[in-house]
Amino acid sequence: MQPEITKFNDSVYQIDVLMEDKPGRMSCYYIDSSDPILIEVGPSNSFPYLVSALNSLGIENVNRSAITHLHLDHVGGIGHVVEKYKNHFVYIHELGLKHLPNPEKLWNAVAAIYTEDWLTENWGKIKPTPIENIKILNDGFNFDLGNNRKLSSIYSPGHAKHHFSFYDSLSKTIFMGDTLGLIYPHGDFVQPNLPPPDFNRDVLIKTLEDISKLELNYIGIAHFGIHENPYKLIDDAINSIDKWVNFVKDIPELSNQEAAKKLQEWVTQNYKALKIDNQTISNYMQNSNFEMQIWGLRNSSI
Ligand SMILES: [Zn+2]
Numbered sequence: 001m002q003p004e005i006t007k008f009n010d011s012v013y014q015i016d017v018l019m020e021d022k023p024g025r026m027s028c029y030y031i032d033s034s035d036p037i038l039i040e041v042g043p044s045n046s047f048p049y050l051v052s053a054l055n056s057l058g059i060e061n062v063n064r065s066a067i068t069h070l071h072l073d074h075v076g077g078i079g080h081v082v083e084k085y086k087n088h089f090v091y092i093h094e095l096g097l098k099h100l101p102n103p104e105k106l107w108n109a110v111a112a113i114y115t116e117d118w119l120t121e122n123w124g125k126i127k128p129t130p131i132e133n134i135k136i137l138n139d140g141f142n143f144d145l146g147n148n149r150k151l152s153s154i155y156s157p158g159h160a161k162h163h164f165s166f167y168d169s170l171s172k173t174i175f176m177g178d179t180l181g182l183i184y185p186h187g188d189f190v191q192p193n194l195p196p197p198d199f200n201r202d203v204l205i206k207t208l209e210d211i212s213k214l215e216l217n218y219i220g221i222a223h224f225g226i227h228e229n230p231y232k233l234i235d236d237a238i239n240s241i242d243k244w245v246n247f248v249k250d251i252p253e254l255s256n257q258e259a260a261k262k263l264q265e266w267v268t269q270n271y272k273a274l275k276i277d278n279q280t281i282s283n284y285m286q287n288s289n290f291e292m293q294i295w296g297l298r299n300s301s302i
Pocket residue numbers: 071073074178222223
């Protein structure tokens with residue numbers, strides 16, 4: 001299987017890194033300029049696909065990457081990236097400084113949810129990143145991409161407290177990682193992504209409202225791809241988050257497992273009522289862990 005690369009305006013490349021050996025699961029981005037940058041690297045198992053995609057674009061070295069947050073589907077492969085590309089620096093929230101050189105704690109936390117076997121097989125073992133290759137991101141940090149182009153970091157908590165979004169001033173694209181939610185082919189609506197331990201409704205809505213004040217042409221998300229109609233999608237995400245919060249608030253008597261089943265049934269019914277085709281609904285269902293959503297929703301300060 002070959003990773004698919006899609007070129008957008010102003011030399012923004014979307015790279016499908018075939019997460020879990022499946023297309024349409026995880027997008028990384030490469031902004032080509034006189035001083036280019038990679039956004040997200042994907043999990044360890046996607047590293048060969050990432051390299052082959054970059055090779056096919058004629059890119060032999062990448063000096064830096066900006067990571068939206070410290071979840072392993074976004075950053076798991078960084079140890080391999082730093083080893084392969086000379087003088088590569090990874091820009092990430094300061095928690096990365098603590099966890100990337102010694103990834104055991106990160107690994108164990110995720111293994112507790114997904115199991116170690118699942119994690120090893122699907123996302124792959126993490127290689128430690130030398131501390132000297134890690135740079136800390138701050139809100140408002142600007143990457144100079146050359147040619148009068150910059151990429152600005154925007155602190156974006158709510159999905160995770162270590163989350164940043166990146167705004168490209170030239171293409172007017174906001175790269176939002178997991179802050180917006182999930183959009184799978186060929187859905188033109190957003191499904192919330194509200195995992196434990198950090199999901200917080202008020203914080204996430206504030207982040208989304210702040211982002212909607214920017215001048216935007218496109219939204220790039222991790223799961224999956226670049227989308228038009230940014231303001232509609234942000235509104236859609238905000239409405240859906242509140243619907244999910246209220247739905248789960250109304251079923252306190254159910255166990256997490258029962259509540260997850262109910263949430264999934266309700267979301268499916270809603271999609272059917274909206275006349276969304278079965279293929280799209282099944283894309284969303286296969287790529288969603290509803291029990292994790294319940295943990296996130298019940299943990300948060302709602
Ligand atoms: Zn993710």
